[in-house]
Amino acid sequence: MPAQSSQHALRPARPPSTALTAVLALTGATATGPALADIHVTGIEQRSQAVRPGDLFTALPGAQAHGARFAAAAVERGAVAVFTDASGAELAGELNVPVLVRENPRAVLGELSAAIYGNPCERLRIVGITGTSGKTTTSYLVEAGLAAAGLSTALIGTIETRIGGRRVPSALTTPEAPQLHAMFALMVEQGVDAVVMEVSSHALALGRVDGVRFAVGAFTNLSQDHLDFHADFEDYFAAKRRLFEPESPVAARTSVICIDDEWGQRLADGLDAPITVCTTGAGDWQLAGPIVAHGGEQEFTAAGPDGNVAVRLRLPGRYNVANGLLAVAVCAAAGVDAAVAAPALATVDVPGRMQRVERGQDFLAIVDYAHKPAALESVIATLRGHLAADAPESPGRLAVVVGAGGDRDAGKRPLMGEVAARGADLLIITDDNPRSEDPAQIRAALRSGALDVSEAERGVVREIGDRAEAIAAAVNWARTGDVILVAGKGHEAGQEIQGVKHPFDDRDVLAAALDKRSPHHADAEDLTVS
Structure with missing residues (x-):
């Protein structure tokens, strides 16, 4: 689809070069085929039609077919090596490039992608927002708040990926790990300081955000969705929780949790000193005074650890008050003065949201x-x-x-x-x-x-x-x-x-x-x- 192919084009112009021997050591794979010496990779891709010369092609088992069926096509497009599992190596047959084989290659795909692109997320302030509803709206609000402080920002989410002035429609709420780390590398190349991204439960469960270093993780709420993918509600919640639990490899350094629903409260109760946000009672960030609505807009006062700030939104609805309050708290957790971030929220319209x-x-x-x-x-x-x-x-x-x-x-x-x-x-x-x-x-x-x-x-x-x-x-x-x-x-x-x-x-x-x-x-x- 056009949106997906556009996302695949978001790569750095000057990617680093990684020796294939280093890839072998990082993944713990075994190599077959031609010798690895003097082979370097400059990108990583799991879609054969998006492969560029110098790429490592990752041939993973999928729901419809094994990616190894497309290994020959990837090599024709310039892939210098293939990374797969034992069944993939058998399916791929004889290739004129090295084949790296390990059990469950997806388990290391995120860290591998980060390494191939030079670990770009270590030079970015990354905010990840998860939950059932409100991810998109909160992301747009947070981005506006960060930009108001003079940060160069980027956005990754359901509607679009935006880097500087370039907007690309999104195919997935959270891209696959190879595309995600390529985007981060492009962002670093273009001078981006902070990234706001939606983090879906699929992304957390499937390892799409593996290798990402989140400065701030935010939780909106939880309600029924995606039970075609998750075994049950507890499984759905467990996937979301990966963004916050200290033992998780993708756990954010700082957690900001909306505790308006029982799931947010349960999540916060299981964490060590999260920042809590509440529109119905007490939290580290809460409402001070009434919500004033008029003409489809609304105003409220956010009370935080360092005092009160006035917030105005162009979006109606109590749930958008929760999104706005969470956005102010997230901006503060990311190091931006709430008094600077809050006025910027009044400028935000979110495509397709009210x-x-x-x-x-x-x-x-x-x-x-x-x-x-x-x-x-x-x-x-x-x-x-x-x-x-x-x-x-x-x-x-x-x-x-x-x-x-x-x-x-x-x-x-x-x-x-x-x-x-x-x-x-x-x-x-x-x-x-x-x-x-x-x-x-x-x-x-x-x-x-x-x-x-x-x-x-x-x-x-x-x-x-x-x-x-x-x-x-x-x-x-x-x-x-x-x-x-x-x-x-x-x-x-x-x-x-x-x-x-x-x-x-x-x-x-x-x-x-x-x-x-x-x-x-x-x-x-x-x-x-x-």
Whole structure:
């Protein structure tokens, strides 16, 4: 995919050269094939199509195929050696380059990647942010705070990788270790001081961040997600915990933990002197006084160890107060004066996170990435609060357009349907990224959860598979003072169906529907369950 190939291009212009004999010693591998003497590597790559001359090709076992099947292609592109396991060496067959063999090569991939690129993270102030929700928003807020102190910053996350003025769409929340350390080397080369990165549970469980030296690790919250990958909730939590536990090879030097939920409290209780953040009670960083919301923005006072600072956000919602308070605490933990960092948070808009689409309409149209039950529930509650605040006597109505991704945690689908039906006046169930699954079955799971809510407690439920039609239906339903929420895809610019990613951006589709909106549209009362 283009985003992935672009990420693979993020490499230093002047990479260091590492003797293959040093690679052999570092990995504890055994070598077969041509002699290693006088061979040096200048990069490391596990995708054959991204190999450059001088690379070490890492042929790892994968879910679909073993990377060794592509070793010959990698050598043709200039790989000077192959690093694999015994089965990979057998699959690769005869090659005209040395083959380094060891059991479980992935176990040393992070440290190996760091070494090949000269251990660049040792010259960077790296902030890692993990949790179920809020990673992206908190990352953008932290980056703004660090930049306000005069630091040259970079960002790695779900939406994009940004180094200086260069923006590259992201294929993974956290890149694989070879790409990650190549990015760090490029950042050092370009004079970056500090990096803010999202750290997914997949990255922690699969070793993608091995070899990274985190100055600060931050935890947002934990709720149901990725249980298609993790065995259960405890396994999910254990993966997140790797960023903080002292015995973990990727443990951050300083931990900043939001303890608003039981998982954050449990994490903090198991650590030695973490910095705690709390919006519901006492913490090292907490709220001082009320939250003042107006016009979709909000203000609050953050009380920290060295005093109070005023914070203003362009983002509505109590959960964004938690993100903002955490961001201030993280900036302080990274060595930036909170009084310098806090004002910068007011400048931040996060793509696809409570993002408004304005086309002159007399109601609010929002695109948000919420694709988990807890996140969807929080966004709906926030928008309900907005409606009540704007017109206490006769609040407007809320329409929610949402689906669920295929080939992902199926258990969350009915839960998403339930929270959406309970919170919306009109729920339109539609397709998200069905991937390889039957989209009708995904919609049925959401629908079952929605219809489990009693008729008295739920809004109108409709099902429209075509996402563009679903968005248009919501737009044509809305009237003055209402709110439309298009949830689940946020910043994404494509819709994946049976292995093909079709161009689709909720923000563009919503804008087009608003432009075409008929002045004669149905009221919610005219809609029936279908």
